[in-house]
Amino acid sequence: xxxxxxxxxxxxxxxxxxxxxxxxxxxxxxxxxxxxxxxxxxxxxxxxxxxxxxxxxxxxxxxxxxxxxxxxxxxxxxxxxxxxxxxxxxxxxxxxxxxxxxxxxxxxxxxxxxxxxxxxxxxxxxxxxxxxxxxxxxxxxxxxxxxxxxxxxxxxxxxxxxxxxxxxxxxxxxxxxxxxxxxxxxxxxxxxxxxxxxxxxxxxxxxxxxxxxxxxxxxxxxxxxxxxxxxxxxxxxxxxxxxxxxxxxxxxxxxx
Amino acid sequence: xxxxxxxxxxxxxxxxxxxxxxxxxxxxxxxxxxxxxxxxxxxxxxxxxxxxxxxxxxxxxxxxxxxxxxxxxxxxxxxxxxxxxxxxxxxxxxxxxxxxxxxxxxxxxxxxxxxxxxxxxxxxxxxxxxxxxxxxxxxxxxxxxxxxxxxxxxxxxxxxxxxxxxxxxxxxxxxxxxxxxxxxxxxxxxxxxxxxxxxxxxxxxxxxxxxxxxxxxxxxxxxxxxxxxxxxxxxxxxxxxxxxxxxxxxxxxxxx
Numbered sequence: 001x002x003x004x005x006x007x008x009x010x011x012x013x014x015x016x017x018x019x020x021x022x023x024x025x026x027x028x029x030x031x032x033x034x035x036x037x038x039x040x041x042x043x044x045x046x047x048x049x050x051x052x053x054x055x056x057x058x059x060x061x062x063x064x065x066x067x068x069x070x071x072x073x074x075x076x077x078x079x080x081x082x083x084x085x086x087x088x089x090x091x092x093x094x095x096x097x098x099x100x101x102x103x104x105x106x107x108x109x110x111x112x113x114x115x116x117x118x119x120x121x122x123x124x125x126x127x128x129x130x131x132x133x134x135x136x137x138x139x140x141x142x143x144x145x146x147x148x149x150x151x152x153x154x155x156x157x158x159x160x161x162x163x164x165x166x167x168x169x170x171x172x173x174x175x176x177x178x179x180x181x182x183x184x185x186x187x188x189x190x191x192x193x194x195x196x197x198x199x200x201x202x203x204x205x206x207x208x209x210x211x212x213x214x215x216x217x218x219x220x221x222x223x224x225x226x227x228x229x230x231x232x233x234x235x236x237x238x239x240x241x242x243x244x245x246x247x248x249x250x251x252x253x254x255x256x
Numbered sequence: 257x258x259x260x261x262x263x264x265x266x267x268x269x270x271x272x273x274x275x276x277x278x279x280x281x282x283x284x285x286x287x288x289x290x291x292x293x294x295x296x297x298x299x300x301x302x303x304x305x306x307x308x309x310x311x312x313x314x315x316x317x318x319x320x321x322x323x324x325x326x327x328x329x330x331x332x333x334x335x336x337x338x339x340x341x342x343x344x345x346x347x348x349x350x351x352x353x354x355x356x357x358x359x360x361x362x363x364x365x366x367x368x369x370x371x372x373x374x375x376x377x378x379x380x381x382x383x384x385x386x387x388x389x390x391x392x393x394x395x396x397x398x399x400x401x402x403x404x405x406x407x408x409x410x411x412x413x414x415x416x417x418x419x420x421x422x423x424x425x426x427x428x429x430x431x432x433x434x435x436x437x438x439x440x441x442x443x444x445x446x447x448x449x450x451x452x453x454x455x456x457x458x459x460x461x462x463x464x465x466x467x468x469x470x471x472x473x474x475x476x477x478x479x480x481x482x483x484x485x486x487x488x489x490x491x492x493x494x495x496x497x498x499x500x501x502x503x504x505x506x507x508x509x510x511x512x
Contacts, residue, residue, distance in 0.1 A: 011466060044300035045363045052458035079459060083447050106494050107372060109299045116363060120442050139451070152506065162499045176509040182497040186376050191339050202308035233499035238362050239437040243418045243489035250408065253432040
């Protein structure tokens with residue numbers, strides 16, 4: 001039986017990136033797509049709670065099945081695994097995202113929300129992102145490496161409770177890929193303040209990534225700035241263990 | 257100058273939990289509230305990208321300022337810090353959430369999304385959750401401990417890049433609190449499938465938490481089931497470091 005590959009994204013079913021990813025890995029197994037019906041960028045691990053989910057068959061041809069739904073990337077993974085796929089997928093892929101998901105962006109990313117959800121479900125899961133929002137960007141190098149990495153994960157698996165966040169630099173022939181850690185960075189942001197035609201104020205978020213450790217060669221930000229794809233193993237345990245030890249002295253017992 | 261305390265939540269500005277939290281900590285400083293205009297549960301670290309944000313002054317009395325906005329909990333923190341507050345807050349608090357945010361729920365929680373955002377901004381941040389969705393629940397023990405913990409954090413600070421996830425059991429007099437780690441658990445879920453009056457299918461997510469390590473005494477799930485509040489130090493570095501080492505052999509270089 002060929003491997004079953006579930007693909008989703010956060011840019012929606014019409015995005016070039018998801019079609020590039022399907023094309024890149026279709027030779028490796030049976031592909032089913034469940035993607036949002038429109039853009040869901042920066043949706044993190046959000047779940048739809050107050051609106052019912054709906055699913056539509058989008059496309060079926062030559063064994064490729066594509067579905068869309070009105071939910072988030074995390075919803076897409078849940079509903080595909082629970083209600084659409086006839087068996088547990090061998091791998092879940094998300095992307096190829098239009099835009100970086102390096103460093104702190106992993107926290108906000110809908111792409112990585114889907115990947116973390118796959119990981120929680122115990123399925124090897126990989127997110128792919130191309131470091132540009134240019135809709136005409138060249139996806140060919142990203143596609144080549146998405147195929148290499150997907151094949152490797154299908155063959156070797158991933159450690160329990162670990163998933164991968166892969167980012168591709170743009171506009172270069174890739175030198176290869178490196179397994180690295182998440183850079184310590186943050187978005188430096190501000191709101192653009194405008195008035196609508198009724199004189200009511202509204203706010204748009206804008207900003208750029210600020211890297212706190214630009215010289216750290218073992219980080220995703222560094223390697224993508226130097227011609228390599230970055231591969232960051234991620235997990236869903238948010239505990240800061242050193243601090244658990246450090247704050248043990250805070251433990252508090254009621255006295256009678 | 258009194259400490260400046262920013263409070264938000266994910267249940268919306270009308271929720272009992274946020275008013276309980278204001279009441280619990282108001283004696284510790286100047287309180288400003290920026291909360292969503294309605295429920296934003298399970299919004300994780302989602303950011304509003306495709307709709308402009310709007311802010312309304314909700315209430316001002318006796319020095320307490322309350323604002324509401326149409327965004328997520330993460331948006332609330334960003335816009336309060338960047339555009340509303342006259343100085344950097346000394347602490348950011350989220351809650352008191354109606355419902356557990358122990359173990360894996362930290363990934364989905366809008367409450368913890370706000371707290372992680374505060375942490376990224378370099379501000380000591382704490383999320384408080386009461387382990388029940390009963391709207392008539394007794395918040396008095398949670399309020400007492402929210403005050404104790406907030407005072408402690410204001411006095412002693414938190415380690416850099418670390419925030420706290422605090423959960424309160426319900427219906428018991430608390431024995432105290434314990435600093436612990438996030439339990440390894442997951443939601444076991446399914447979709448309830450229904451038909452609308454037009455014969456179209458829709459799906460509601462439902463499920464319960466499954467704890468993979470119910471006997472582990474050093475976890476949040478264990479201590480809240482045993483009469484203590486749990487305090488889990490969290491951070492935003494999702495890297496699984498052991499796997500970075502393990503997968504270093506995957507590094508791949510193009511050859512000429």
